[in-house]
Amino acid sequence: MIRSVFNQFLLVTALILSPLVGVQAQEHGHEGESHAQHEGEAPADKGKFNVGDMIMHHIKDDHGWEFAHGVTLPLPVILYSGDRGLEVFSSSRLAHGEVYNGYKNEHGKIHRVDEAGNADHEAKFYNFSITKNVASLMLSAVIMLLVFSAVSRGYAKNKGKAPSGIQSFLEPIILFVRDEIAKPSIGPNYTKFLPYLLTLFFFILINNLLGLLPGAANLTGNIAVTLVLAVITFVIVTFSGNKHYWLHIFKPTGVPIALLPIMVPVEIVGVFMKPLSLMIRLFANITAGHIIILSLLGLIFMANHMGGMMTSVAISPVVLFFTLFLNLIELLVAFLQAFIFTLLTAMYIGSAVEDHHEADHGIGYEGTTSELG
Amino acid sequence: MDLLTPDLGLLFWQVVVFLGLFLILRAFAWKPITESLNERENNIQSALDLAEKTRLEMTALKADNEKLLAQARSEREAILRGAKETADKMLADSRDKAESEGKRILEQARESMQNERQALVMQMKKEVVTLSLDIAEKVLRKELSDKGAQEKLVTDLVSQSRLN
Numbered sequence: 001m002i003r004s005v006f007n008q009f010l011l012v013t014a015l016i017l018s019p020l021v022g023v024q025a026q027e028h029g030h031e032g033e034s035h036a037q038h039e040g041e042a043p044a045d046k047g048k049f050n051v052g053d054m055i056m057h058h059i060k061d062d063h064g065w066e067f068a069h070g071v072t073l074p075l076p077v078i079l080y081s082g083d084r085g086l087e088v089f090s091s092s093r094l095a096h097g098e099v100y101n102g103y104k105n106e107h108g109k110i111h112r113v114d115e116a117g118n119a120d121h122e123a124k125f126y127n128f129s130i131t132k133n134v135a136s137l138m139l140s141a142v143i144m145l146l147v148f149s150a151v152s153r154g155y156a157k158n159k160g161k162a163p164s165g166i167q168s169f170l171e172p173i174i175l176f177v178r179d180e181i182a183k184p185s186i187g188p189n190y191t192k193f194l195p196y197l198l199t200l201f202f203f204i205l206i207n208n209l210l211g212l213l214p215g216a217a218n219l220t221g222n223i224a225v226t227l228v229l230a231v232i233t234f235v236i237v238t239f240s241g242n243k244h245y246w247l248h249i250f251k252p253t254g255v256p257i258a259l260l261p262i263m264v265p266v267e268i269v270g271v272f273m274k275p276l277s278l279m280i281r282l283f284a285n286i287t288a289g290h291i292i293i294l295s296l297l298g299l300i301f302m303a304n305h306m307g308g309m310m311t312s313v314a315i316s317p318v319v320l321f322f323t324l325f326l327n328l329i330e331l332l333v334a335f336l337q338a339f340i341f342t343l344l345t346a347m348y349i350g351s352a353v354e355d356h357h358e359a360d361h362g363i364g365y366e367g368t369t370s371e372l373g
Numbered sequence: 374m375d376l377l378t379p380d381l382g383l384l385f386w387q388v389v390v391f392l393g394l395f396l397i398l399r400a401f402a403w404k405p406i407t408e409s410l411n412e413r414e415n416n417i418q419s420a421l422d423l424a425e426k427t428r429l430e431m432t433a434l435k436a437d438n439e440k441l442l443a444q445a446r447s448e449r450e451a452i453l454r455g456a457k458e459t460a461d462k463m464l465a466d467s468r469d470k471a472e473s474e475g476k477r478i479l480e481q482a483r484e485s486m487q488n489e490r491q492a493l494v495m496q497m498k499k500e501v502v503t504l505s506l507d508i509a510e511k512v513l514r515k516e517l518s519d520k521g522a523q524e525k526l527v528t529d530l531v532s533q534s535r536l537n
Contacts, residue, residue: 061380078382109375127382134386141394148402155409160416174406194407195399203391224379228387287376 049305051298059218059290061133062108063091067215075135077110079103081125091129133225136217140207148202177201177342185346186353193349196236200229201342208286208334212327220337221286223279230279233345237274241352274348278341285337289330296323 065073074092081087093100094110104113112123130138147166151174154167163171182190182197207219219225247253249267251260299319304312517523 056376060376061383127380128385129382130386131380131382133383134390137383137386137390141390144394145397148398148406152402152405155406159409160413171410175410178407178410191407195403196395198403199391199395199398203394222380222383223377224383225387227379228384228391232391 049298049301051295051302054298054301055291055294057108058294059221059287060108061131061217061222063094063105063110063129063131065132065135065215065217073135075132076130077103078128078130079110079125080128081123084125132217133219133222136207136210136219137225140203140210140219143210144202144206173202174198181339181343181346185343185350187350187355189353190346193236193240193346196232197342197346200233200345201338204229204282204341205334205338208338209331211286211290212330212334218287218290220282221290223283226279226283229282229341230275233278233348234272234275236345237348237352238271240349242355244354245352274344278344282337282341285333289326289333293323293326293330296326 063077064075067073072092072095074090074095077087077089077091077094079087087101089101091105094103094105097104097106099113099117102112103110104119105111106119110127110129111119111121112125114120147170150165151167151170154163154165158164158167162168177198178190178194181201182194186193204220207225210216211218211220249271250264252263252267255263296319300312300316303315517526
């Protein structure tokens with residue numbers, strides 16, 4: 001009880017100290033939840049705080065959006081199965097391990113339950129639920145639509161005049177994407193790809209920033225999201241590839257015939273490595289950032305658990321300072337990763353649509369970096 | 374490991390939402406925004422070009438003006454020089470004319486004086502002849518008032534003249 005009150009105290013202190021250090025809400029919430037879960041599963045573990053579980057809970061997707069302990073926004077669960085058809089119900093029905101309609105939520109994953117009430121991991125059904133990440137995704141899409149329709153209106157309103165308001169705030173970024181990413185990487189035919197690059201850049205940026213907010217979802221740190229972005233880039237690169245691009249892969253100039261059996265597979269692997277690297281880079285960077293911040297904050301609760309209240313009070317300022325510092329770094333990373341993903345996409349597109357592809361003697365696809373100059 | 378396994382539902386929603394977002398933004402945001410940006414850049418560029426052109430025109434105009442001014446100046450000088458020359462020439466001409474006229478008048482005067490003198494001399498010669506004849510007559514009359522003197526004279530004359 002005292003510990004719980006102390007946790008509340010820590011939470012309030014942390015929130016007052018730094019608005020940036022937002023993850024406590026979830027962390028604390030999760031701690032409560034993990035208590036609940038542990039109570040159900042193993043009463044002996046009561047009160048034991050598992051930092052790993054807390055972190056994984058935060059960075060992974062979930063049914064229902066938990067902003068803070070006990071403050072959970074229920075989200076629709078949408079399931080489709082061959083035998084039962086489409087089923088839609090609120091995620092609150094499955095809260096606290098309850099069974100509803102023959103389904104059960106175990107560690108954020110919905111499973112069917114058999115007659116005995118145990119999860120049936122073999123049953124096949126498709127889960128199209130509006131999870132926390134999907135809700136966050138839709139929220140970010142709505143934000144982007146609102147923001148950019150406002151920007152677009154600004155251009156209609158201020159025709160022939162200086163930009164104003166949000167228009168003048170975002171114009172430099174749009175120009176940056178156009179002049180520093182699209183133009184130098186793709187070349188004169190950049191206009192066709194500019195809408196995709198702009199959407200990509202702002203989508204990643206806004207979701208990176210949203211992910212830093214307290215209680216927010218870790219969308220760009222989810223591999224499904226980065227996978228889709230990388231696959232779209234791959235599709236665009238593959239379908240806009242010209243003669244030179246394919247010749248470079250299957251018949252590289254300046255490479256001895258004897259080396260072709262090695263070079264061609266390398267080039268083919270390179271084609272798939274490019275989107276793969278995009279996918280993993282964004283996912284790993286964002287997830288790692290979240291893990292570091294959560295680990296740092298977890299130290300307070302670890303100290304509380306192991307050394308008692310005074311230890312955690314003693315280390316809190318230090319931990320909060322580091323968390324604040326890392327949050328600032330995460331802000332930088334949010335911009336940086338959006339920039340890198342967009343830049344590399346632009347460069348891959350550039351290498352595919354380049355008119356004259358110089359022989360790079362098998363140095364590989366990174367040869368296009370020279371265009372950055 | 375399920376951190377690394379993409380979730381089907383999220384994949385589906387990500388594809389739907391992202392592509393929808395892309396299509397909507399492309400039509401209603403990126404197109405008007407990039408078009409306006411290009412238009413504004415073109416406007417700025419053309420304004421700059423116009424300014425540059427105007428500047429060049431101004432420079433040309435200024436050069437023209439200067440040229441015109443220089444031309445006017447040189448013309449004025451030429452006119453002044455011409456006027457001075459004309460004036461000088463006129464002066465010289467009239468001086469020459471006056472000189473020659475003076476010379477001519479002098480010549481004429483000298484000539485008429487010469488004639489006058491000649492006429493005078495002739496007159497005087499005539500007068501002297503008349504006078505001397507008159508004197509001679511008078512003297513003779515006085516000399517020859519008596520017979521003896523007449524004879525003497527005749528004798529003198531006769532003696533003086535040789536009868537050859």
